[in-house]
Amino acid sequence: MSALRRLRSNPAAVAALGVILLLIAIALVGPWLSPNDIAALDWAHVAAEPGLVGAHWFGTDRLGRDLFVRTLDGTRMSMAVGLAASAISLFIGIAYGAVAGYLGGRTDHVMMRVIEVLSGLPLVFFVIFLTVVFGRSRYVLFLTIGAVGWLSMARIVRGQTLSIRRREFIEAAVASGAGTGRIIAKHVVPNLLGSVIVYATLTVPQIILFESFLSFLGLGVQEPHSSLGTLIAEGAGEMEAAPWMLLVPGTFLAALLLCLNIFGDGLRDALDVKEG
Amino acid sequence: MTPVFAIENLSVEFARADGTVAAVRAASLAVRPGECVGIVGESGSGKTQMLMAAMGLLGNGARASGSVRFEEREILGLPAAQLNRVRGSRLTMVFQDPMTALTPHLRIGTQLAEVLVRHRQVTWRDAEQRALRILERVRISEPRRRLRQYPHELSGGLRQRVMIGMSLLCEPSVLIADEPTTALDVTVQMHIIDLLRSMREESRMAIVLVSHDLGVVAGLAERIYVMYAGRVVETARTGRILAGAEHPYTAGLLACVPDLDAPRRARMPSLAGQPPDPTGIERGCAFAPRCERAQERCHVERPLLRDRPEDHQVACHFPLSA
Numbered sequence: 126m127s128a129l130r131r132l133r134s135n136p137a138a139v140a141a142l143g144v145i146l147l148l149i150a151i152a153l154v155g156p157w158l159s160p161n162d163i164a165a166l167d168w169a170h171v172a173a174e175p176g177l178v179g180a181h182w183f184g185t186d187r188l189g190r191d192l193f194v195r196t197l198d199g200t201r202m203s204m205a206v207g208l209a210a211s212a213i214s215l216f217i218g219i220a221y222g223a224v225a226g227y228l229g230g231r232t233d234h235v236m237m238r239v240i241e242v243l244s245g246l247p248l249v250f251f252v253i254f255l256t257v258v259f260g261r262s263r264y265v266l267f268l269t270i271g272a273v274g275w276l277s278m279a280r281i282v283r284g285q286t287l288s289i290r291r292r293e294f295i296e297a298a299v300a301s302g303a304g305t306g307r308i309i310a311k312h313v314v315p316n317l318l319g320s321v322i323v324y325a326t327l328t329v330p331q332i333i334l335f336e337s338f339l340s341f342l343g344l345g346v347q348e349p350h351s352s353l354g355t356l357i358a359e360g361a362g363e364m365e366a367a368p369w370m371l372l373v374p375g376t377f378l379a380a381l382l383l384c385l386n387i388f389g390d391g392l393r394d395a396l397d398v399k400e401g
Numbered sequence: 402m403t404p405v406f407a408i409e410n411l412s413v414e415f416a417r418a419d420g421t422v423a424a425v426r427a428a429s430l431a432v433r434p435g436e437c438v439g440i441v442g443e444s445g446s447g448k449t450q451m452l453m454a455a456m457g458l459l460g461n462g463a464r465a466s467g468s469v470r471f472e473e474r475e476i477l478g479l480p481a482a483q484l485n486r487v488r489g490s491r492l493t494m495v496f497q498d499p500m501t502a503l504t505p506h507l508r509i510g511t512q513l514a515e516v517l518v519r520h521r522q523v524t525w526r527d528a529e530q531r532a533l534r535i536l537e538r539v540r541i542s543e544p545r546r547r548l549r550q551y552p553h554e555l556s557g558g559l560r561q562r563v564m565i566g567m568s569l570l571c572e573p574s575v576l577i578a579d580e581p582t583t584a585l586d587v588t589v590q591m592h593i594i595d596l597l598r599s600m601r602e603e604s605r606m607a608i609v610l611v612s613h614d615l616g617v618v619a620g621l622a623e624r625i626y627v628m629y630a631g632r633v634v635e636t637a638r639t640g641r642i643l644a645g646a647e648h649p650y651t652a653g654l655l656a657c658v659p660d661l662d663a664p665r666r667a668r669m670p671s672l673a674g675q676p677p678d679p680t681g682i683e684r685g686c687a688f689a690p691r692c693e694r695a696q697e698r699c700h701v702e703r704p705l706l707r708d709r710p711e712d713h714q715v716a717c718h719f720p721l722s723a
Contacts, residue, residue, distance in 0.1 A: 230461045293501040300456050301516050301567065302489025305481065311515075315506045
């Protein structure tokens with residue numbers, strides 16, 4: 126497959142993918158390497174600097190909790206939110222966009238106006254509303270962010286569907302007696318996947334950032350679990366006295382976002398021959 | 402014999418911001434079981450739109466009126482769910498460009514089997530077996546390997562054979578072939594026409610063959626309909642059209658077929674002028690502005706299809722034989 130070869134010949138994208146995989150591996154395995162527990166309070170070492178004392182390699186926060194374990198837990202949480210919410214927005218966005226684009230006409234008009242109304246609502250208030258109604262759990266967080274994030278995905282899918290619908294093989298499928306649902310599922314959607322996957326890889330970092338923002342506001346993940354956003358929010362308060370509390374999760378978030386974006390760009394360049 | 406497929410007074414209009422465009426104006430056509438009928442005319446004469454309307458393939462902006470009867474049932478305006486019972490099984494269509502008419506990401510075998518599973522309630526395993534047999538019937542080399550291949554791995558001629566095979570899977574009573582050879586090179590064109598001819602002899606299905614190439618149509622069709630500006634202007638048996646065309650437009654088309662025996666230096670004959678703008682209001686004969694024989698009456702009064710001797714109809718005030 127030439128797309129894969131093009132991706133492999135892009136050193137930045139390969140390096141980014143390497144860093145992402147490394148971060149995932151550390152986030153998954155790391156907490157077992159450390160003797161410390163995520164919720165354990167080490168009163169002997171409150172707000173300790175990074176070092177070997179008490180195996181607090183990244184230091185501790187102002188309650189004496191180990192920052193190494195908490196950062197990796199937060200990374201895992203941020204990635205899980207990013208992936209799950211992207212998957213949800215991908216699923217809703219593809220279904221909605223493909224149906225609107227394929228059926229066209231009045232249906233399309235109504236469906237697109239609904240999207241415009243929804244995207245006119247301020248996102249944050251919408252998420253606050255949903256978390257208030259459904260309570261605060263990580264699954265609600267996945268769902269609410271996903272339910273908000275599908276809007277632009279649906280727009281992109283609809284645009285692609287409009288151009289695919291005009292292709293002759295769709296006409297041929299209609300002429301061979303295939304039903305609308307089958308044509309959308311078997312003949313339209315697989316042709317969308319190329320551009321949609323690229324957009325999805327660029328959605329993951331956006332959602333991670335958005336989750337961090339929500340957590341920073343106190344709407345995200347609940348204690349004792351953390352996400353990179355909650356850690357950064359805590360660290361920001363101690364920025365002057367204990368800068369590592371901000372720098373450690375901040376570095377993880379920056380590295381993750383940077384690598385996801387570089388990889389997404391690389392994937393787009395590899396799949397899209399048009400952009401030179 | 403009652404026709405198996407009959408189009409009566411079919412009109413197709415497209416709504417546009419600047420008014421409606423009439424692509425087909427009250428065209429009629431009848432095909433008897435096992436008969437091959439050819440439709441010829443320039444680009445934009447409404448050949449394709451007429452058949453698209455019959456297959457229920459018109460886009461959102463188009464409106465069709467009139468009647469399309471298939472196996473003694475009215476099928477024009479039928480909801481898709483009901484149309485799908487005949488579409489693709491009893492009434493099938495082969496498209497102009499085999500390069501774009503196959504879904505690119507599905508294997509040939511899957512696309513063929515899909516049709517059978519949908520229309521014949523067979524299992525996928527049985528469907529693949531029948532797909533294999535149909536590829537053998539349309540004389541595709543290494544059929545077993547082709548089933549596993551994707552459309553881009555096949556040449557244009559092979560893909561058109563696949564398309565024809567797909568349209569034959571459910572033993573249709575009518576096959577519509579919309580310019581099946583236009584996108585192929587000349588040597589392959591011959592093979593596809595031969596294939597259509599032998600498929601027809603084997604299965605006694607009727608064929609509606611659309612082409613702007615009179616040579617292609619004449620080689621296969623028993624009856625020819627000539628269309629111009631959305632109307633049928635002349636129809637007769639093929640031999641009669643070739644020997645005694647009465648409409649000046651048909652005669653012009655016939656004159657445009659290159660003659661290999663003509664002297665090298667001779668100019669290629671061509672029809673002067675352009676087909677009329679389909680947005681305009683119809684007044685008189687649509688061909689009159691390009692017609693050498695046109696008289697004042699032709700610009701004012703539209704000629705109706707009139708019966709001529711020998712099962713021949715022509716829409717002209719001054720037909721050539723008169």
